[in-house]
Amino acid sequence: xxxxxxxxxxxxxxxxxxxxxxxxxxxxxxxxxxxxxxxxxxxxxxxxxxxxxxxxxxxxxxxxxxxxxxxxxxxxxxxxxxxxxxxxxxxxxxxxxxxxxxxxxxxxxxxxxxxxxxxxxxxxxxxxxxxxxxxxxxxxxxxxxxxxxxxxxxxxxxxxxxxxxxxxxxxxxxxxxxxxxxxxxxxxxxxxxxxxxxxxxxxxxxxxxxxxx
Numbered sequence: 001x002x003x004x005x006x007x008x009x010x011x012x013x014x015x016x017x018x019x020x021x022x023x024x025x026x027x028x029x030x031x032x033x034x035x036x037x038x039x040x041x042x043x044x045x046x047x048x049x050x051x052x053x054x055x056x057x058x059x060x061x062x063x064x065x066x067x068x069x070x071x072x073x074x075x076x077x078x079x080x081x082x083x084x085x086x087x088x089x090x091x092x093x094x095x096x097x098x099x100x101x102x103x104x105x106x107x108x109x110x111x112x113x114x115x116x117x118x119x120x121x122x123x124x125x126x127x128x129x130x131x132x133x134x135x136x137x138x139x140x141x142x143x144x145x146x147x148x149x150x151x152x153x154x155x156x157x158x159x160x161x162x163x164x165x166x167x168x169x170x171x172x173x174x175x176x177x178x179x180x181x182x183x184x185x186x187x188x189x190x191x192x193x194x195x196x197x198x199x200x201x202x203x204x205x206x207x208x209x210x211x212x213x
């Protein structure tokens with residue numbers, strides 16, 4: 001007796017949606033019954049595509065009146081490469097035996113992990129140094145250099161309306177969820193939430209589930 005469009009299934013990753021997609025194609029599945037399958041990243045992108053004007057200026061984007069460009073892994077690497085390459089040329093990463101490509105992917109991973117675990121970009125370096133344990137080794141300066149690369153990349157995104165995964169999550173959690181229009185939109189569209197494999201969801205996703213509840 002539940003309208004299918006009122007059901008949201010929140011997935012920890014896209015691959016977890018396969019059993020649902022398989023069920024939706026079964027012969028006994030009602031024709032036209034569409035249930036939303038989405039990850040936290042997908043939820044963020046959907047919301048920002050609709051409500052971008054509400055959050056763009058508040059979040060510090062240089063051109064809030066212009067449409068954003070959503071970056072996938074490849075395009076994020078494309079824009080990040082410039083800042084990594086410039087840093088490598090200065091020698092700040094000479095103390096570690098790691099390729100520039102690996103540095104680039106690690107910096108993007110740091111950004112993503114900060115976003116999905118709900119801590120600020122400024123906290124990344126201190127967390128890495130603390131985890132390493134030896135503040136007098138060659139590693140802390142490398143972590144600081146990587147932090148500087150991440151900050152330059154984030155500033156460039158704000159200047160050019162670019163949204164990588166980490167920035168999409170940040171905007172969802174720190175801006176969009178506070179908007180009354182978005183809350184109203186969410187409540188009108190969804191009445192039922194299925195959180196698939198709850199133990200695999202990130203801390204930020206659990207916060208969103210609590211917010212929705």
